[in-house]
Amino acid sequence: MKIVYTIVICIFCFFAHSLNLHCQSDEDCMECHSDPDISMERKGVLRPLTVKKFILARSVHASLKCVDCHAGFDPYDIPHKSPMTLINCLDCHKNTVQIHRFHPQMVGSKGTEGSPNVNCKGCHGTHNVSSPKDPTSPKHFANSTQYCGKCHADILTDHLQSEHHVEVEHNNPNAPTCIYCHSKPITKGNLLDKAQLKINQEKLCLDCHLNDPHNPSKFAKTLVDYEKSVHGLAILSGNQDAAVCVDCHGAHKLQKASVPTSSVHKNNIAELCGKCHGDITKEYLSSVHGRAMKFGVGESPSCTFCHGEHNITAVPHIEKQVFTATGMKFEKMVDNQMVWCISCHSDQAMMTRRGLLTIEEAHKWLPAAATHYNTVRCVDCHSSYDPPNLSHNILNREETIKKCEECHSQNSVLMSKLYVHEKEKSRNLMGFINGTLLSNAYVIGTTRNVYLDVTSGVIFVFTVSGIFIHAFLRFRSRKTRNVEQA
Amino acid sequence: MKKLFLYPFWLRFWHWLNAALFILLILTGISIHYSASNDLLMPFEYAIVTHNVAGIILSFLFLIFTIMNIKSGNYKYYIPLMHGIYERLVKQGRYYVYGVFNGEPHPYHISEKDKFNPLQQISYFGIIFFMMPTIIISGWLLLFPELAPGEIMGMGGVWPMAVLHSVVGYLLSIFMFGHIYLATHGDTIGANFKSMIDGYHHVHEDEHAGNGNGTPINYELLSDEVAYGNEIVGTNHIPAKEEVIPDIESESLSEDESTDDRSEKKQ
Numbered sequence: 001m002k003i004v005y006t007i008v009i010c011i012f013c014f015f016a017h018s019l020n021l022h023c024q025s026d027e028d029c030m031e032c033h034s035d036p037d038i039s040m041e042r043k044g045v046l047r048p049l050t051v052k053k054f055i056l057a058r059s060v061h062a063s064l065k066c067v068d069c070h071a072g073f074d075p076y077d078i079p080h081k082s083p084m085t086l087i088n089c090l091d092c093h094k095n096t097v098q099i100h101r102f103h104p105q106m107v108g109s110k111g112t113e114g115s116p117n118v119n120c121k122g123c124h125g126t127h128n129v130s131s132p133k134d135p136t137s138p139k140h141f142a143n144s145t146q147y148c149g150k151c152h153a154d155i156l157t158d159h160l161q162s163e164h165h166v167e168v169e170h171n172n173p174n175a176p177t178c179i180y181c182h183s184k185p186i187t188k189g190n191l192l193d194k195a196q197l198k199i200n201q202e203k204l205c206l207d208c209h210l211n212d213p214h215n216p217s218k219f220a221k222t223l224v225d226y227e228k229s230v231h232g233l234a235i236l237s238g239n240q241d242a243a244v245c246v247d248c249h250g251a252h253k254l255q256k257a258s259v260p261t262s263s264v265h266k267n268n269i270a271e272l273c274g275k276c277h278g279d280i281t282k283e284y285l286s287s288v289h290g291r292a293m294k295f296g297v298g299e300s301p302s303c304t305f306c307h308g309e310h311n312i313t314a315v316p317h318i319e320k321q322v323f324t325a326t327g328m329k330f331e332k333m334v335d336n337q338m339v340w341c342i343s344c345h346s347d348q349a350m351m352t353r354r355g356l357l358t359i360e361e362a363h364k365w366l367p368a369a370a371t372h373y374n375t376v377r378c379v380d381c382h383s384s385y386d387p388p389n390l391s392h393n394i395l396n397r398e399e400t401i402k403k404c405e406e407c408h409s410q411n412s413v414l415m416s417k418l419y420v421h422e423k424e425k426s427r428n429l430m431g432f433i434n435g436t437l438l439s440n441a442y443v444i445g446t447t448r449n450v451y452l453d454v455t456s457g458v459i460f461v462f463t464v465s466g467i468f469i470h471a472f473l474r475f476r477s478r479k480t481r482n483v484e485q486a
Numbered sequence: 487m488k489k490l491f492l493y494p495f496w497l498r499f500w501h502w503l504n505a506a507l508f509i510l511l512i513l514t515g516i517s518i519h520y521s522a523s524n525d526l527l528m529p530f531e532y533a534i535v536t537h538n539v540a541g542i543i544l545s546f547l548f549l550i551f552t553i554m555n556i557k558s559g560n561y562k563y564y565i566p567l568m569h570g571i572y573e574r575l576v577k578q579g580r581y582y583v584y585g586v587f588n589g590e591p592h593p594y595h596i597s598e599k600d601k602f603n604p605l606q607q608i609s610y611f612g613i614i615f616f617m618m619p620t621i622i623i624s625g626w627l628l629l630f631p632e633l634a635p636g637e638i639m640g641m642g643g644v645w646p647m648a649v650l651h652s653v654v655g656y657l658l659s660i661f662m663f664g665h666i667y668l669a670t671h672g673d674t675i676g677a678n679f680k681s682m683i684d685g686y687h688h689v690h691e692d693e694h695a696g697n698g699n700g701t702p703i704n705y706e707l708l709s710d711e712v713a714y715g716n717e718i719v720g721t722n723h724i725p726a727k728e729e730v731i732p733d734i735e736s737e738s739l740s741e742d743e744s745t746d747d748r749s750e751k752k753q
Contacts (some may be wrong), residue, residue: 416642420631436629437538440531442518443628443648456656463660467667470582477587 029066056127060134089120096120101189102182123147132179142168144179158253161261174214194240201251202226202235202244225311241276248272264309267293269302283393287383299350306340322346326360327370341378362397367421376407419443492601493685497560500551501682505662507544511537512659519652538629545622564614566607574604586671596687605668613661617654624651 032038033051040047056062067073069087073080090096105118115122124130130137137143145165149156159165159178167175185192186201210223226232234242248264255262263272270290274281284290284303292300322342323330333339344350345359356362363369382400384393395401408418419441427435493501514537517527527533555561577593582605585593594603602610624647627634634643672678673688681687 413642416631416634416644419644423629423631437542438531438535440534442530442534443631443644452653459660463663467663471667471670473587477589481589 060131099183144177148178162254195238198244205245222310273303287394328373488689490687492687510540541625563601578605621654
């Protein structure tokens with residue numbers, strides 16, 4: 001009997017089930033859901049349940065059936081199910097999480113759950129879901145700017161000014177929009193450490209600006225050396241604070257250096273570098289160059305003029321004549337960076353224009369000028385030597401530090417040279433006798449030598465105290481002798 | 487009481503002017519040496535000018551002193567008899583650390599032949615022949631550094647001059663303290679100072695008029711061997727050889743005689 005029951009039940013169920021499945025065709029669903037008035041109330045909100053078939057038909061999901069997404073519904077149980085089985089986009093779109101890491105909240109969302117701002121539905125829509133490859137799709141790369149900007153309004157404002165956006169507007173197919181960059185592992189949501197994120201950011205920029213043959217960049221030449229530069233080496237060694245492309249150029253507001261509001265415009269360079277190198281910027285701003293820049297002298301150098309933009313190996317063109325006239329050694333000047341000072345300050349035309357003297361003219365007074373050029377850096381004298389940053393506070397000619405003894409007391413040969421020079425100078429100034437007698441030049445010989453000072457002090461104390469003790473003993477012995485004689 | 491005229495005017499003049507310049511040079515020298523951002527005794531500019539001028543005067547004075555010494559033969563007093571100098575120094579030293587407290591007489595008395603005791607002789611010798619020339623030459627080379635040797639043992643020529651100048655200057659100033667104090671060891675505390683002013687040294691004849699305790703007065707009769715032998719500890723100057731050995735042929739004899747003479751004198 002048991003077997004008969006079982007068979008009957010099995011047959012019934014089979015039919016019932018097949019009937020049920022058969023019933024769940026799109027037409028079955030639309031029987032009700034095409035009704036424009038169909039709605040339901042949930043959590044006090046009236047929700048329309050009408051499905052416009054033509055919208056779905058135009059979507060990228062046109063070939064899917066209702067039940068492919070809305071699974072597990074009993075058509076006769078109305079409302080179908082409570083609570084509703086949530087649609088899980090990830091059933092089909094398996095690697096979605098990987099490419100949507102820029103919205104970290106989305107990782108927890110499977111499609112429709114969570115805030116509409118950060119779930120699949122929020123951006124991709126529901127029945128109208130379209131392919132990002134469709135140019136009319138809001139998710140198409142060209143449209144993503146506006147689309148993301150709905151929430152990220154401040155970033156949108158920045159990005160609209162950027163050179164990337166200008167290219168988008170010029171329909172450059174290579175121009176990046178939000179999605180292009182943010183689908184790469186460049187943001188915190190990727191749960192990578194900061195240095196790795198920055199390396200990824202750098203790689204992303206270089207992918208187009210250096211490595212892409214279809215996108216020739218006039219900076220490619222200097223970008224090659226970025227990885228060898230201070231910043232490039234630092235980030236590769238894991239220094240999280242090292243600057244990569246976006247730290248200077250901005251992540252979203254990428255403007256050409258010629259645009260005055262650009263972070264890398266000449267006037268803004270000092271401030272930009274000062275984000276990290278704050279002390280140096282402070283010095284630079286008080287230097288002649290910083291003040292001239294503020295005053296509007298475009299020729300005045302800023303940080304990158306000397307230190308280079310992406311690399312620090314480039315050498316400016318300087319007339320050979322400058323080196324032969326002054327006796328400076330070219331390699332040395334390149335090596336100690338002074339070549340950048342020379343590049344402007346040997347330019348007769350520019351110096352005349354600014355009312356300055358060229359290096360050669362200004363150092364006529366300096367004895368052994370050529371030797372000084374090759375051993376002392378320009379900044380050693382021409383800046384307010386303020387450790388540890390020596391020094392970006394380049395001074396006026398009148399304020400130049402003439403601390404000759406800083407170097408010339410370090411070793412006895414240099415000391416002799418300075419001393420002889422000072423004596424000769426004062427003789428030229430005051431005549432032979434006065435110059436010799438009144439010269440303030442002084443050789444620091446044993447001065448401030450602790451050992452000698454201590455030794456001489458001890459000997460002095462012993463001598464004086466010895467004299468006093470001796471005198472006292474003499475006085476006492478004479479007194480006792482006198483008493484004895486008496 | 488016998489008065490000995492030991493210090494002629496030029497010597498006294500040199501001595502006191504030299505002393506004044508010494509004090510000035512020491513004070514300005516210290517001021518320069520320790521001057522940093524603050525001025526120690528006087529402003530650096532004044533100190534250095536004073537030091538330069540005083541130094542130049544002192545060196546010219548030393549030149550005059552040298553010439554006068556050669557001219558008058560006074561230089562002989564500064565050349566010590568090296569033979570037996572150690573024993574004589576010990577004897578003089580013993581007096582200063584022991585004898586003076588027990589009322590002992592000076593081991594070496596001042597006479598026309600012996601102006602200085604052994605300690606004076608050896609220290610004046612070092613100062614007059616080495617230290618003074620050193621400090622004067624190094625001082626002038628600091629005034630004219632271009633004349634200094636370009637290099638001394640790998641160092642620039644001027645720096646060793648400066649070091650030498652300050653070290654010798656320091657030693658001389660230490661000497662000055664000792665010199666002034668030891669000058670109080672005359673018959674009275676002021677006796678030697680007075681001598682250096684009027685030029686006369688007062689001799690107490692009762693103390694050392696030819697007795698064995700004092701300087702033997704007949705040193706001229708001593709033979710070479712005795713003069714340069716242990717006996718020399720008792721005297722403090724170079725006996726003139728030609729006076730000591732009147733007869734070269736009878737050398738051994740004269741030695742015996744003189745030894746006898748000496749022993750008789752002691753008795």
